[in-house]
Amino acid sequence: MPQISFIQAINQAIAEEMERDPLTFLMGEDVVLGAFGATKGLIDKFGAKRVRNTPISEAGFVGAAVGAAMAGTRPICEVEFASFFYCAFDQICNQAAKLRYMSGGQATMPITFRAVYGAMGGAAAQHSETVYAQFLSVPGLKLVVPSDASDMKGLLKSAIRDNNPVIVFEHGALGWSRGDVPDGEHLVPLGKAAVKRPGDNVTVVAIGAMVAKAMSVAEKLEKEKISVEVIDPRTLVPLDENAILASVEKTNRIVIADEGHLRGGAAADIAAIVADKGFDFLDAPIRRVTSLDVPIPFSPPLEKAAIADEARIEAAIRDVVGR
Amino acid sequence: MDISKDKLLEMYRTMQKIRYFESKARDLAMAAELPGFVHVSIGEEASATGVCAALRKTDRITSNHRGHGHLIAKGGRLDRMMAEIFGKRTGYCKGKGGSMHIVDYSLGILGANGIVGAGLPIATGSALGAVIAGKDDVTVAFFGDGASNEGTFHESLNLAAVWKLPVVFVCENNGFGEFTPMDTVTSVKDIAVRAKAYDIPGQIVDGNDVLEVFRYTSEAVARARAGEGPTLLECKTYRWEGHVVGEQAFLGGGSYREQSEVEKWKLKCPLIRFEKWCAESGKISSAELKKIIAETEKELADAVEFARSSELPAPSEVTDDVYA
Numbered sequence: 299m300p301q302i303s304f305i306q307a308i309n310q311a312i313a314e315e316m317e318r319d320p321l322t323f324l325m326g327e328d329v330v331l332g333a334f335g336a337t338k339g340l341i342d343k344f345g346a347k348r349v350r351n352t353p354i355s356e357a358g359f360v361g362a363a364v365g366a367a368m369a370g371t372r373p374i375c376e377v378e379f380a381s382f383f384y385c386a387f388d389q390i391c392n393q394a395a396k397l398r399y400m401s402g403g404q405a406t407m408p409i410t411f412r413a414v415y416g417a418m419g420g421a422a423a424q425h426s427e428t429v430y431a432q433f434l435s436v437p438g439l440k441l442v443v444p445s446d447a448s449d450m451k452g453l454l455k456s457a458i459r460d461n462n463p464v465i466v467f468e469h470g471a472l473g474w475s476r477g478d479v480p481d482g483e484h485l486v487p488l489g490k491a492a493v494k495r496p497g498d499n500v501t502v503v504a505i506g507a508m509v510a511k512a513m514s515v516a517e518k519l520e521k522e523k524i525s526v527e528v529i530d531p532r533t534l535v536p537l538d539e540n541a542i543l544a545s546v547e548k549t550n551r552i553v554i555a556d557e558g559h560l561r562g563g564a565a566a567d568i569a570a571i572v573a574d575k576g577f578d579f580l581d582a583p584i585r586r587v588t589s590l591d592v593p594i595p596f597s598p599p600l601e602k603a604a605i606a607d608e609a610r611i612e613a614a615i616r617d618v619v620g621r
Numbered sequence: 622m623d624i625s626k627d628k629l630l631e632m633y634r635t636m637q638k639i640r641y642f643e644s645k646a647r648d649l650a651m652a653a654e655l656p657g658f659v660h661v662s663i664g665e666e667a668s669a670t671g672v673c674a675a676l677r678k679t680d681r682i683t684s685n686h687r688g689h690g691h692l693i694a695k696g697g698r699l700d701r702m703m704a705e706i707f708g709k710r711t712g713y714c715k716g717k718g719g720s721m722h723i724v725d726y727s728l729g730i731l732g733a734n735g736i737v738g739a740g741l742p743i744a745t746g747s748a749l750g751a752v753i754a755g756k757d758d759v760t761v762a763f764f765g766d767g768a769s770n771e772g773t774f775h776e777s778l779n780l781a782a783v784w785k786l787p788v789v790f791v792c793e794n795n796g797f798g799e800f801t802p803m804d805t806v807t808s809v810k811d812i813a814v815r816a817k818a819y820d821i822p823g824q825i826v827d828g829n830d831v832l833e834v835f836r837y838t839s840e841a842v843a844r845a846r847a848g849e850g851p852t853l854l855e856c857k858t859y860r861w862e863g864h865v866v867g868e869q870a871f872l873g874g875g876s877y878r879e880q881s882e883v884e885k886w887k888l889k890c891p892l893i894r895f896e897k898w899c900a901e902s903g904k905i906s907s908a909e910l911k912k913i914i915a916e917t918e919k920e921l922a923d924a925v926e927f928a929r930s931s932e933l934p935a936p937s938e939v940t941d942d943v944y945a
Contacts (some may be wrong), residue, residue, distance in 0.1 A: 321753060321754060323753050325749075334892070338685075347752070347753065350784070352780070353776070353780060353783065354780060355772075355776035355779065355780065357742065357772055357776055358742050358745070358772075358773060358776025358777050358779070358780045359742070359776075359780060360742070361739070361741070361742020361743055361745070361746060361773060361776075361777070362745045362746030362749055362777075362780060363746055364741035364742070364743050364746055365683070365731070365742065365744060365745060365746020365747040365748070365749065365750065365760070366746040366749045366750040366753065367746070367751075368726075368731050368743065368745065368746070368747060368750070369681065369746070369747040369748075369750025369751060369754065369758075369760075370750060370754060371750040371753045371754055373746075388736055388739060388773075389739075389742060391737050392735075392739065393734075393736075393739055393743065397724075397732065398942055398943070398944070398945060399713050399715075399942050399943050400714060400717055400722045400724070400732075401715055401717075401718060401722070401724035401726070401732060402712075402713065402714035402715035402716075402717050402718065402942060403733075403941065403942035404713075404714070404724050404725070404726045405724065405726070405731075406945045407945070408945075433850065437943050438943055438944065440944075459945075461945035462944050462945050480656040491667050537735050586722075620814075621729070
């Protein structure tokens with residue numbers, strides 16, 4: 299199987315889906331040149347009609363993606379950095395998410411929004427935030443957080459084919475990570491978690507870039523006979539609750555690792571679900587490992603202090619297993 | 622431009638349907654028969670009618686919170702609209718949208734919208750969708766003077782101009798954003814001049830003259846369909862009724878305009894003007910107009926009966942239609 303990067307996986311997924319459907323098109327900030335290389339070269343394959351640089355006016359072009367979807371096309375809409383979604387909150391939360399419901403099911407909204415999120419070294423709070431939690435309370439959206447190149451391709455292809463607004467959050471630090479990615483048709487369904495590593499003593503639900511960190515901690519603790527099961531939910535909406543609960547039923551302990559914030563975050567949401575539906579399985583308190591509730595700072599030692607890391611995941615695991 | 626007699630009769634019927642529907646919606650809301658907020662467009666019938674008369678069925682519109690007139694003009698059925706504002710399951714949106722959110726996709730009505738300025742980028746995108754799909758359908762965005770101060774207005778005009786999209790931006794300037802006079806919060810006297818900033822045509826239109834609205838819109842639609850890009854039309858008109866039915870409760874005893882101003886505009890009633898034109902031009906007899914009024918009265922009475930006798934949605938329907 300060919301090894302390609304996370305960014306090449308994005309490029310492959312978009313190219314294949316645009317090849318497959320002439321009504322699928324790409325619009326966003328610097329998609330012609332391809333910021334970070336994700337959309338590089340697509341203009342040569344598909345032309346200026348279907349690969350469109352937008353002005354830097356998120357409310358305008360995100361809203362236009364909504365209208366284009368209502369007109370029967372399938373836009374892939376990129377805003378570069380996920381914090382820029384704040385400039386288009388109305389278009390995503392009031393329009394894209396709600397218009398199907400508000401129209402009594404008349405509207406379909408096949409839009410894929412893409413953006414880079416997360417701390418990637420000195421980008422400061424307006425280019426480093428993990429913003430998916432802000433959308434968790436907005437029914438009508440689907441939220442996808444791939445953790446490696448193979449899932450990136452398979453999930454993005456599924457997102458593009460989905461008839462709902464889907465936001466795909468691509469961690470900036472994963473961009474050049476490489477992995478085995480199947481050529482051609484490779485679809486990962488939305489709403490199906492992956493057991494990245496089986497284990498018996500504790501479940502770690504890790505989201506996005508936290509998956510690789512959880513895996514490295516699990517490997518280290520294996521030497522001490524602490525057996526860690528790592529679950530990657532892959533999509534936060536829909537969420538594969540059954541996979542998480544089945545794992546907790548087996549291990550009786552859970553740590554949730556997320557780069558988002560503690561209050562009101564994705565980890566808080568998953569913790570609440572486990573407390574509601576899996577309380578009887580638990581032999582220890584649910585632990586959340588998240589970034590601190592501060593805006594993500596610029597200076598490297600401060601950024602490191604703010605972001606969830608291996609050491610904190612390890613400490614949380616040791617805490618719940620009592621070793 | 623020579624306008625056919627059928628078209629003239631259709632325009633008059635549309636204006637009457639809007640006037641009757643809106644008057645009834647106001648009365649029903651005041652009688653507390655309707656849930657939620659109701660915004661009516663009495664006095665503004667000519668802009669909705671003249672614009673939509675220049676469109677074909679596959680063309681699309683986006684509308685705003687004061688949208689009943691636009692929807693009726695684009696062909697919306699009075700019975701299903703009335704059922705929707707009653708919150709009934711037979712309504713256009715199965716009772717999930719209400720007065721500010723009526724949609725009929727089959728008629729190219731992408732929806733009224735409760736967020737001021739939200740319809741402009743959606744219309745711009747709808748026009749983009751037509752280009753991507755290789756169709757020559759045109760989209761109209763209806764919005765008010767208030768929306769022209771939203772960022773989405775400026776972003777949409779720029780985007781549509783840059784991409785030469787087949788969209789017509791129709792500002793219905795009725796003088797007020799909610800309860801605030803337009804001239805106290807807007808840097809220009811005429812919204813149409815804002816087109817200059819985006820290098821597109823901008824045109825001031827007498828919004829109470831349905832024939833003038835029809836003519837200017839036809840020109841703008843022809844330009845859009847020919848791939849020559851967007852136009853901004855500003856229809857000068859006036860809101861006879863308040864911002865929202867029952868607004869006295871919001872105003873706390875205060876007022877924001879003189880009754881004499883309202884009376885002055887009532888003299889410019891778009892329906893009476895059209896009736897006078899018919900009489901003077903001899904194009905349509907008063908008997909023909911009266912027949913339309915009688916038919917509209919009946920259609921409205923049937924719509925209210927349909928809405929009243931329709932079922933409310935079952936609580937179990939609350940989770941339907943969140944996802945496709």
